Amino acid sequence: MDALSLEDLHHDHAGERxxxxxxxxxxxxxxxxxxxxxxAGKSTLFQIxxxxxxPKQGKxxxxxxxxxxESDKIRPFIGYMPQRFSLYQDLxxxxxxxxxxxxxxxxxxxxxxxxxxxxGFARLDGARTRPAGKLSGGMKQKLALCCALVRKPRLLLxxxxxxxxxxxxxxxxxxxxxxxxxxxxxxxxxxxxxDEASLCDEVxxxxxxxxxxxxxxxxLGASLPGRLWKLHGATSLHVRTxxxxxxxxxxxxxxxxxxxxxxxxxxxxxxxxxxxATTGLPVTHAHPIEPTIEDxxxxxxxxxxxx
Amino acid sequence: xxEFSIRTMGLTKRxxxxxxxxxxxxxxxxxxxxxxxxxxxxxxxxxxxxxCGLLVPTSGEGQVAGFDILRETAxxxxxxxxxxxxxxxxxxxxxxENLKLSTxxxxxxxxxxxxxxxxxxVRCEITEMLDRVTGTLPWGWQQRLSLACATAHHPEILFLxxxxxxxxxxSRRGFWDLIRAEAVRGTTIFVTTxxxxxxxxxxxxxxxxxxxxxxxxxxxxxxxRHGVESLQDVFLAVAAKARRS
Numbered sequence: 001m002d003a004l005s006l007e008d009l010h011h012d013h014a015g016e017r018x019x020x021x022x023x024x025x026x027x028x029x030x031x032x033x034x035x036x037x038x039x040a041g042k043s044t045l046f047q048i049x050x051x052x053x054x055p056k057q058g059k060x061x062x063x064x065x066x067x068x069x070e071s072d073k074i075r076p077f078i079g080y081m082p083q084r085f086s087l088y089q090d091l092x093x094x095x096x097x098x099x100x101x102x103x104x105x106x107x108x109x110x111x112x113x114x115x116x117x118x119x120g121f122a123r124l125d126g127a128r129t130r131p132a133g134k135l136s137g138g139m140k141q142k143l144a145l146c147c148a149l150v151r152k153p154r155l156l157l158x159x160x161x162x163x164x165x166x167x168x169x170x171x172x173x174x175x176x177x178x179x180x181x182x183x184x185x186x187x188x189x190x191x192x193x194x195d196e197a198s199l200c201d202e203v204x205x206x207x208x209x210x211x212x213x214x215x216x217x218x219x220l221g222a223s224l225p226g227r228l229w230k231l232h233g234a235t236s237l238h239v240r241t242x243x244x245x246x247x248x249x250x251x252x253x254x255x256x257x258x259x260x261x262x263x264x265x266x267x268x269x270x271x272x273x274x275x276x277a278t279t280g281l282p283v284t285h286a287h288p289i290e291p292t293i294e295d296x297x298x299x300x301x302x303x304x305x306x307x
Numbered sequence: 308x309x310e311f312s313i314r315t316m317g318l319t320k321r322x323x324x325x326x327x328x329x330x331x332x333x334x335x336x337x338x339x340x341x342x343x344x345x346x347x348x349x350x351x352x353x354x355x356x357x358x359c360g361l362l363v364p365t366s367g368e369g370q371v372a373g374f375d376i377l378r379e380t381a382x383x384x385x386x387x388x389x390x391x392x393x394x395x396x397x398x399x400x401x402x403x404e405n406l407k408l409s410t411x412x413x414x415x416x417x418x419x420x421x422x423x424x425x426x427x428x429v430r431c432e433i434t435e436m437l438d439r440v441t442g443t444l445p446w447g448w449q450q451r452l453s454l455a456c457a458t459a460h461h462p463e464i465l466f467l468x469x470x471x472x473x474x475x476x477x478s479r480r481g482f483w484d485l486i487r488a489e490a491v492r493g494t495t496i497f498v499t500t501x502x503x504x505x506x507x508x509x510x511x512x513x514x515x516x517x518x519x520x521x522x523x524x525x526x527x528x529x530x531x532r533h534g535v536e537s538l539q540d541v542f543l544a545v546a547a548k549a550r551r552s
Contacts, residue, residue, distance in 0.1 A: 037475035038446065137347040163473055166346040166501055167539060168546045192473035193502075195539075207475065238487060241480040253480060256507035256537065257526050294476050301477040 001064055003028045003155050003186040004049065009058035011044055011209075018044040020209045022058070026188065026202070028154070031181045033200035034190040035293060041209040042190040043083055046159045049188070050080040063155060076104075079153035081144050083160045089133030093124050093143055096132050100147035111150075118146040121176065138169030145176065156180065158189040162196065174199050197293035205297055212300045221291040224262060224299055226250050228291045229272050231259040231283045239279065242305075246278045251302050259283070260295060312337045312464050312495035313358060315369030315376075320353050320362065327353040329518035330367065337463075340486070340496040342506045344538075345515035346546050351499050352468070354515070358497070359466060360384055372463040385414055388457035391468035395453070398442025402433055402452050405441055409456035423459045431455035431485065447478045454485055458494070465489060467498040471505065483508055503539040512538060514545045521545040 002025045009022040019041045026032045034042050047053035048060050051071035059066060065073040087096050097118060101111040119125055122142040127135060132143060141161050148156060158177075162170045174196065177187055181201075189200070197203045197217055204214040213220055231237065237259045245252040249272070250262040259281070263272050269286050276283045313335035320328040328350040335341045345351050356362035358371050360380030369376040372386035389395075396405050406427065410420045428434055431451045436444060441452060450470070457465060467486070471479045483505065490496050490510075498509065506512050506526070513523040522529060522545055526538055533544045 037478070038473040040475075160473070164347075164469075164501065166349075166546070167503060167542050168346050168549075171543070192475075194476060240484050241477065242484075254483070254508070256504040298476050301475060305477065 001028055002026060002061070003030075003063060004032075004188065005061040007059040007061075009045075009048070009055050009060055011041075011048065011053070011056050013044070017209050019048075019055075022211055024204060024211060024214055026186070028186050029181070029184060030186060030201040031177060031199070032186070032188045033197050033203040034188065034206055035192075035194065035197050035203050035297070036190070036206035037192050039208070040206045042206060043159055044209075045206075046080070046082070046157055046188075046190065050078060050157055051075060076151070077154045078157060079148035079151065079155070080157045081148040081159060081161055083163070086144055086147065087132040087140060090131055092129045092131055093119070093135070094128045096143060097146060097150065101150045104151045106150060114150060114152075118149055121179075122146050123172075136169075138165045138172070141165055141169075141173060142176070145173070149180075154186060156185055156187040156189075158187065160190050160192065162191060162193065170196070194292060194294035194297065203293060205293070205300065207297075207301070207304075213296065217293055220293060220296045224291055224296060226262045226264050227267065227288050228295055229261045229263055229267075229286050230255075230289045231261055231272075231276055231281075231286045233259075233282045233284055237281050237283070239281065246275045249275050251299065252276065252279075253298060253302075255294070260289075260298075261286070262295070262299065309370070309373060310336060311370075312339075313341075313369070313371050313497065315358070315367060317367035318354065318357060318364055318369055318376075319366045320350075320357060321365045326518055328357070328364075331515070331518075331520050333369075333513065333520070335464075335495055335497060337495055338490060338493045339511060340490050340498065340509045342509035342512035343497060343499045343515065344503075344506055344512055344542065346549060349515040349546075349549070350518040351515055355466060355468060355497070355499065359387060359389060385460065386463050388413075388460070388462035388465045389468070390453050390457045390465065390470055396441050396449060396456070398440070400441055401438050402441055402444075402448070403437045405452060406455055406459065410459055413460040413462075415460050423461070427455040427459035430488075431458075446474050447481060450474075450478075450482055451485065454489075458489065462494065464495040464497060467496065467500075469499055469501065471500065471502065479505070503537065503542055506538045506542075514542065516545055516549045521548070 004026040006022045006024055009019055011019040036042055048055050048067055049062055051067045051074050054068045062074045063077055097115045162173055202216050205212040238254055239252055241253055248264055252261045272286050311334050315333045317330045319330050343351055357364050360383040371383050374382045406424055415423050431454050433451050436448055471482055511525050514521045529541045533541045535541055
């Protein structure tokens with residue numbers, strides 16, 4: 001069964017477009033990433049999926065049920081971690097979890113083993129009695145995830161859980177998501193961090209309320225209309241992002257300390273180097289690389305920008 | 308004039324028994340893009356606030372833009388610009404009104420205001436939208452306005468506190484085009500970020516772990532020293548030694 005099924009979903013906020021004509025399915029058991037920047041529509045979609053908001057047009061089905069008319073059948077099976085911090089700052093880690101369990105009808109003796117397991121899972125043992133407001137950013141996010149997990153949801157909805165969290169803690173958090181997947185949980189997670197896309201089974205790229213592309217990270221990489229090259233130089237390389245690429249390159253942009261060039265498939269190392277040399281950039285060598293989701297999104301955004 | 312825009316010796320901040328910043332020595336050269344990196348809770352924000360004159364150090368000393376961070380904080384504030392992803396802009400004002408307001412906040416002399424506003428408007432590429440309401444514009448325009456507001460008084464140092472937040476990769480690169488241009492003009496850039504690919508754009512990067520400087524160097528030096536391919540891996544290597552969580 002599909003964990004999620006969208007049919008021509010539209011939404012707007014006070015006339016401002018939030019989501020436009022979304023139609024896609026997510027099967028159960030996958031770790032699905034919704035990749036996009038601020039204002040792309042990710043949170044609106046999460047609010048619809050968690051049955052807190054009815055779509056203006058179209059249909060969203062979660063675990064086979066309509067979010068607008070069958071919310072009572074959906075809610076017992078989902079765990080939703082909203083973007084805004086959802087914990088009680090003055091309550092301890094343990095108390096926040098007890099409260100989250102109480103809300104969903106798990107109390108007293110029945111709650112204890114579940115909460116102990118979650119605290120162990122998130123490695124929060126040492127912070128059990130600490131008020132949530134005194135936790136580091138990463139620990140808060142882990143605790144919020146545990147609160148969404150108390151009723152062992154079939155579908156986990158995580159809205160930007162790793163924003164503002166440093167790379168080490170982000171890695172820990174994704175390890176937790178992988179473990180949940182191995183236990184059969186379907187997860188839909190949004191993120192603005194492109195590198196996290198590679199950790200998903202499947203992703204959708206969302207921009208200004210529209211889905212630009214959907215597929216596995218490898219499929220999306222293969223969809224680029226050319227081959228991607230990494231160019232190294234003796235010094236740090238830089239081109240203005242809005243500069244037109246030298247022919248026959250399709251695009252040329254900075255990534256980290258290097259340049260990335262998208263070139264037609266027939267280009268060789270020599271022709272790519274020669275083309276970049278016309279810009280005056282001191283490139284010393286070039287080699288083909290596998291595109292990341294960031295390269296895929298750059299291609300879509302540059303194409304739109306040019307249009 | 309000193310070769311350094313920022314220089315600290317043993318800079319320390321304690322909150323009760325907690326040592327947030329533990330004796331850091333930082334030297335940032337004039338015109339340098341200096342990345343200040345570290346895990347949540349490593350002490351980045353506390354250190355940055357001391358450099359901006361917003362927080363008094365417990366011990367240690369330092370100079371920012373040639374002024375003492377203990378005794379001359381008022382002078383420091385007119386010589387620095389500050390930008391963060393949390394906009395200090397008024398969404399209901401136009402771009403022009405926001406910029407005008409910031410010229411007051413940074414105490415630009417009245418007779419220079421018009422000239423400095425015009426200069427910042429052209430340099431930060433916000434001419435077309437000047438009379439539009441700020442809150443209705445896309446991120447890129449708001450961020451360029453923020454940059455204009457933070458630099459119209461021609462600060463010696465621009466502090467960027469996680470400036471790009473959650474924006475798309477094209478907008479992020481466009482923003483860095485402008486930041487590089489600021490550095491080329493001679494402005495020192497002091498930036499914190501969680502994006503390690505942005506850290507690669509820095510001339511030098513400093514990794515803070517548990518309130519101390521764990522390593523500092525150019526991106527190629529750091530990668531060579533840790534035997535890894537990216538600053539993301541350098542981060543994971545140095546942060547693995549952290550005791551605070």
